[in-house]
Amino acid sequence: MEVEIVKGLKFHKKQDVAIVGAGMTTFKRRLLETGKELSYFAVKQALEEAGLDIKDIEMVVMGSAPDAFDGTALKGEYLLDGAGGSDRPYLRVFVGGGTGVFAPIAGYWHVASGLADVCLVVCEEKMSCCHPHPQSAFKYIWDPILDRPLKPNLIWIFALEMRRYMHVNNIRHEDIALVSVKNKANALDHPCAQVAEKITVEDVLNSEPMALPVRRLDVSPPSDGAAALIMVAPHIARQLTDEPVWVTGVGWALDTTHWTNRDLYFPRYVAEAAKMAYRMAHITDPRKQIDVAEPYDPFDYKELHHMEGLGLAKKGEAPILTREGVTARDGDLPVCPSGGLLGVGNPIAATMGVKACEIYWQLAYRAGKRQVAKEVTTGVCQAWGDLMQVGTVMVMSNKR
Amino acid sequence: MAVGRKKISCPPYAEGTALSEKDISERRVTLFEDHPNLVYSWTAGQAMSRFLNELKNGKLIATKCEKCGRIIFPPRIYCELCYKPIDGWVYVKDTGTVQTFSISYIDPDARPLEKPVIVAVIAVDGASPNMGIMHVLGEVEPEKVYIGMRVKAVWKPENEREGAITDIKYWKPLEG
Amino acid sequence: MPAIVGVGYSGFNANTPDLSWKEIMYEAAVRAYEDAGIDPRKDVDSFITCAEDFYEGFAIFDEFVPDQLGAVLKPTCTVCADFLYGLATAYMQIESGLAEIAVVEAHSKASDIKTFGEVIRHAMDPIWLKGVTNAHPYYLAALEMSYYMNKYCITQEAIAEVVVKNKRNALLNDSAPYGAKLTVEYALKSPFVFYPMRKIEIAERADGAIVFVVASDEMARKITDSPVWIKGVGWWSETSNYDTMSFEARYAYKSAKMAYRMAGIENPSKEIDIAEVDDRFAFKEIQHIVALQLAGKYDVCDLMSEGYFARNGSLPVNVSGGNLGVGNLLEATGGQKALEIVIQLRGEAGRRQVDCEIGVAQAWRYIPTASGAVAVFGV
Numbered sequence: 001m002e003v004e005i006v007k008g009l010k011f012h013k014k015q016d017v018a019i020v021g022a023g024m025t026t027f028k029r030r031l032l033e034t035g036k037e038l039s040y041f042a043v044k045q046a047l048e049e050a051g052l053d054i055k056d057i058e059m060v061v062m063g064s065a066p067d068a069f070d071g072t073a074l075k076g077e078y079l080l081d082g083a084g085g086s087d088r089p090y091l092r093v094f095v096g097g098g099t100g101v102f103a104p105i106a107g108y109w110h111v112a113s114g115l116a117d118v119c120l121v122v123c124e125e126k127m128s129c130c131h132p133h134p135q136s137a138f139k140y141i142w143d144p145i146l147d148r149p150l151k152p153n154l155i156w157i158f159a160l161e162m163r164r165y166m167h168v169n170n171i172r173h174e175d176i177a178l179v180s181v182k183n184k185a186n187a188l189d190h191p192c193a194q195v196a197e198k199i200t201v202e203d204v205l206n207s208e209p210m211a212l213p214v215r216r217l218d219v220s221p222p223s224d225g226a227a228a229l230i231m232v233a234p235h236i237a238r239q240l241t242d243e244p245v246w247v248t249g250v251g252w253a254l255d256t257t258h259w260t261n262r263d264l265y266f267p268r269y270v271a272e273a274a275k276m277a278y279r280m281a282h283i284t285d286p287r288k289q290i291d292v293a294e295p296y297d298p299f300d301y302k303e304l305h306h307m308e309g310l311g312l313a314k315k316g317e318a319p320i321l322t323r324e325g326v327t328a329r330d331g332d333l334p335v336c337p338s339g340g341l342l343g344v345g346n347p348i349a350a351t352m353g354v355k356a357c358e359i360y361w362q363l364a365y366r367a368g369k370r371q372v373a374k375e376v377t378t379g380v381c382q383a384w385g386d387l388m389q390v391g392t393v394m395v396m397s398n399k400r
Numbered sequence: 401m402a403v404g405r406k407k408i409s410c411p412p413y414a415e416g417t418a419l420s421e422k423d424i425s426e427r428r429v430t431l432f433e434d435h436p437n438l439v440y441s442w443t444a445g446q447a448m449s450r451f452l453n454e455l456k457n458g459k460l461i462a463t464k465c466e467k468c469g470r471i472i473f474p475p476r477i478y479c480e481l482c483y484k485p486i487d488g489w490v491y492v493k494d495t496g497t498v499q500t501f502s503i504s505y506i507d508p509d510a511r512p513l514e515k516p517v518i519v520a521v522i523a524v525d526g527a528s529p530n531m532g533i534m535h536v537l538g539e540v541e542p543e544k545v546y547i548g549m550r551v552k553a554v555w556k557p558e559n560e561r562e563g564a565i566t567d568i569k570y571w572k573p574l575e576g
Numbered sequence: 577m578p579a580i581v582g583v584g585y586s587g588f589n590a591n592t593p594d595l596s597w598k599e600i601m602y603e604a605a606v607r608a609y610e611d612a613g614i615d616p617r618k619d620v621d622s623f624i625t626c627a628e629d630f631y632e633g634f635a636i637f638d639e640f641v642p643d644q645l646g647a648v649l650k651p652t653c654t655v656c657a658d659f660l661y662g663l664a665t666a667y668m669q670i671e672s673g674l675a676e677i678a679v680v681e682a683h684s685k686a687s688d689i690k691t692f693g694e695v696i697r698h699a700m701d702p703i704w705l706k707g708v709t710n711a712h713p714y715y716l717a718a719l720e721m722s723y724y725m726n727k728y729c730i731t732q733e734a735i736a737e738v739v740v741k742n743k744r745n746a747l748l749n750d751s752a753p754y755g756a757k758l759t760v761e762y763a764l765k766s767p768f769v770f771y772p773m774r775k776i777e778i779a780e781r782a783d784g785a786i787v788f789v790v791a792s793d794e795m796a797r798k799i800t801d802s803p804v805w806i807k808g809v810g811w812w813s814e815t816s817n818y819d820t821m822s823f824e825a826r827y828a829y830k831s832a833k834m835a836y837r838m839a840g841i842e843n844p845s846k847e848i849d850i851a852e853v854d855d856r857f858a859f860k861e862i863q864h865i866v867a868l869q870l871a872g873k874y875d876v877c878d879l880m881s882e883g884y885f886a887r888n889g890s891l892p893v894n895v896s897g898g899n900l901g902v903g904n905l906l907e908a909t910g911g912q913k914a915l916e917i918v919i920q921l922r923g924e925a926g927r928r929q930v931d932c933e934i935g936v937a938q939a940w941r942y943i944p945t946a947s948g949a950v951a952v953f954g955v
Contacts, residue, residue: 014671014672014673022410022411023411024411024414025414025415025416026414026415026416026418027416028416028418028419029418030418030419030420030421030423030424031416031417031418031419032416032417032418032419032429033416033417034703036816038416041415041416045411045412045413045415049410049412065636066629066635066636067628067629067630067635068629068635071434071436071698071702072698072699072700072701072702073628073629073630073695073696073698073699074628074630074656074699074941074944074945075656076656076657077699077813077816077941077944077945077947078699078701078816079816080813080815080816080947081815081816081817085813086813086814086815086816087812087813087814087815087830088812088813089810089811089812089813089831089834090811090812090813090947091655091657091661091664091665091811092655092656092657093653093654093655093656093665094636094637094638094653094654094655094656095638095652095653095654096636096638096639102653106653106665108672109665109668109669109672109674110668112668112671112672112673112674113667113668113669113670113671113672114671114672115668115671128419128424132509132510132511133509133510133511135508135509135510136508136509136510137635138508138635139508139635140633140634140635141634141635141636141639143640144442145444145448145451145452145564145565146474146533146534146565147534147565149564149565149566150519150534150535150536150565150566151507151508152508152519152534153504153506153507153508153510155504155506156502156504156519156534159502159504159519160500160501160502160519160520160521160534161500162502163500163501163502163547164499164500164547167500167547191411191413191414192411192414192416208505209503209505210504210505210506211502211503211504211505211506211519212502212503212504212505212542213502214502224416225416250674251651252651252652252653253649253650253651253652254623254638254641254642254647254648254649254650254651254652254653255642255648255649256480256642256643256648256649257639257640257641257642257643258474258643260521260531260532260533260534261472261473261530261531261532262530263499263530264500264521268649269649272649272650273651276651353411357410357411361410361411364410366408366409366410367409367410368408368409368410369409385636386636386638386639387639389639389642390638432702432703432706432707434698434702434706434707436694436697436698437691437694438630438633438691438694438695438698439689439690439691439694440633440688440689440690441688441690442596442597442633442685442688443592443593443594443595443596443597443685443687443688444596445594445595445596445597445598445599446594446595446596446599447599448596476598476643477599477602478602478643478644480642480643480644480646480648481617481648482617483615483616483617483646
């Protein structure tokens with residue numbers, strides 16, 4: 001039948017979604033605990049904060065990145081009893097590195113659709129199982145015909161993007177290094193941090209070259225860790241707390257596999273995802289309306305790249321904001337107040353702990369020493385993944 | 401329990417026992433080792449098979465979509481933007497322009513390399529703008545590489561070609 | 577409630593030497609979009625693919641998905657589970673208002689996996705299960721079969737009946753590669769490869785891709801005259817520990833309960849007209865029929881021998897030939913089940929058409945898991 005379909009998303013929410021608890025384990029290069037045990041720790045902490053018991057959880061969503069790291073195929077099934085998924089509806093979602101913010105988005109639609117009132121979101125990663133080095137598992141993300149025979153390392157794709165970003169926008173490495181300095185210093189206040197330290201721009205520029213222009217201190221380390229979030233319907237949130245944090249917008253987008261056919265200087269996949277999330281959250285001017293942001297920062301230039309994708313800075317201007325201190329914790333638009341991946345660690349999917357959980361804690365005024373100086377109402381967290389392909393964005397607010 | 405409490409700092413504690421590399425290599429902790437043997441053999445399919453056969457002949461081939469007018473490289477049997485099958489095959493040149501590059505000092509297992517590898521995304525001449533592939537550069541000093549540099553493919557001799565992307569050994573700067 | 581407005585599939589074959597998995601996905605997707613009458617670049621709000629990394633051989637599978645589905649720069653995600661889980665995800669996305677039209681895809685290119693037993697072994701618990709023995713992991717299913725047969729007095733003949741019924745049903749299914757006309761005596765002569773499981777009771781692998789287009793209530797009525805409504809979805813996981821699994825398909829029982837509750841079905845054995853259940857090991861069909869409350873656990877063998885579940889019986893089960901006839905489609909198994917129900921409900925099943933208004937599709941996540949999903953469809 002020929003029908004003219006009029007597009008325009010009408011977000012008929014069955015019910016709003018609030019976050020009432022979060023938890024995370026420490027992030028370290030190697031942890032003794034198994035993946036199941038790490039998931040358990042994170043879930044326990046989240047349940048404690050929310051004041052709930054595992055019996056109250058109706059559905060569980062797991063987010064975990066490549067199975068190759070943990071060394072178990074069908075990883076979601078293996079982890080389920082540590083994550084509280086035993087004897088309940090349990091689902092695993094996966095969009096590469098973007099899982100850190102995509103798992104909460106999946107948790108959102110479990111509750112928003114009205115199918116569940118209490119949904120637990122767990123993210124876990126155990127990269128240390130992979131030998132000789134977790135990097136080795138990244139050999140298998142490349143196209144087997146076009147890329148793998150050239151023996152690429154994951155850092156190559158970042159280096160190629162960083163070079164392009166610096167070239168098109170005429171940005172110096174010094175300005176990018178400021179992000180690494182800021183985040184690693186911010187992480188000194190995070191109890192779970194792996195690589196928090198005070199460094200200078202010179203330290204970054206003199207560190208070991210990996211794939212130029214990327215140097216060792218530009219990169220976040222591989223880590224083991226887990227994080228958990230509890231999302232509930234409004235009537236449950238009201239019983240548990242006076243200060244739930246509401247999920248006001250979600251968005252995600254995936255770009256073409258052929259990353260070599262794209263100009264890498266701007267992350268249009270993040271821009272598309274942000275467009276969807278901002279429309280849902282009624283945000284028209286992100287730079288003014290967002291109070292705190294946690295963009296994904298596996299590399300220092302990525303924070304700037306994603307800030308531009310999220311509309312928090314015009315193209316090429318994100319380094320200016322960093323240089324002027326706008327993105328510091330006491331600045332006008334604090335970015336990565338937790339220390340991000342550069343400071344706390346990068347356990348791929350479990351980065352939910354420093355992205356979604358951090359924005360939740362900031363908006364609930366529970367971030368302790370990391371709490372940003374200004375009054376916060378709206379925050380955004382974002383993750384990236386795959387071959388420069390996936391952008392996942394979530395906007396939260398403490399006012400309904 | 402969570403009602404009304406503001407003066408807490410989250411996360412309140414960080415659980416997890418860190419290990420060092422020696423703990424694992426000297427087996428100070430109990431561990432299980434497994435060496436899986438997983439073999440996959442992917443069918444190349446129509447587009448890639450043609451692409452690889454042409455590589456064996458020392459040629460690069462692309463596909464074209466009449467609707468958006470793009471010459472698509474690497475070739476595929478559908479245009480992903482118009483979402484329709486492609487309309488024909490077109491040879492492209494084996495020269496191109498460097499879109500971005502990097503000088504890598506590490507191998508895929510994160511071990512250091514003796515000689516750095518110069519990897520680049522090269523937009524191939526004859527295809528639509530920005531239609532690049534990833535490949536390595538050779539016969540050039542790392543400091544001399546720049547974005548916009550013109551390069552040409554250096555092929556393996558015909559009898560050594562196997563129908564793989566490595567039939568091109570590397571790309572070298574075009575003189576002049 | 578959301579409805580299926582378009583289906584497309586490619587396959588099913590034992591081997592696909594000329595097309596890559598991207599190309600079979602493209603074929604299935606084009607057929608589905610044609611069936612629904614939509615343009616994926618303009619009309620579709622969300623794409624969901626159901627894939628497990630190790631079944632594909634790539635570390636991050638959703639990287640390779642968008643181009644062939646028309647999903648470039650659109651919301652796309654991967655659910656690491658069976659097709660029916662993806663269908664449940666589409667249901668939730670539509671009901672929460674995030675999408676009006678969603679596309680669910682799953683495929684199997686099992687012929688690309690050269691070491692299938694090793695992939696399954698890799699999914700076993702590394703500490704407790706993996707190192708126990710080097711035998712092919714199918715023994716896990718055989719242990720379960722032994723327990724179940726003993727507890728509920730399921731006879732070898734009943735299981736052989738399942739094989740005979742499904743393989744004969746497959747002869748009328750154009751897309752089923754493993755159809756055959758067998759007798760119970762023949763099936764009972766098949767060698768025991770994992771006692772008490774016989775070789776003929778294990779479904780062979782197959783390739784194929786399935787794409788569904790799911791739309792919200794209003795959108796479905798606009799797009800098509802014959803939407804198939806998703807009346808209920810359910811999914812459930814028991815545990816990951818092999819030794820504490822119920823061995824009675826409790827995951828199927830619970831997920832069916834959830835789906836039936838959503839669908840408002842109180843007496844499944846009377847209200848369901850047709851069922852497609854997972855039978856990648858023949859005894860599983862019996863286990864799932866009981867778990868879906870389609871028959872009592874002590875009656876099922878007699879009913880099977882009487883032809884109650886045959887194509888012209890009172891409650892046809894696996895009219896398409898089930899996995900024994902169509903093949904083990906890995907994560908697309910649920911898709912094949914849902915596909916059959918949708919085709920039957922639309923009245924497009926040709927020679928194997930059954931009179932029906934409500935159907936149920938069920939899938940399991942294969943060994944070594946105890947998870948599964950169920951979907952109830954109706955017109």
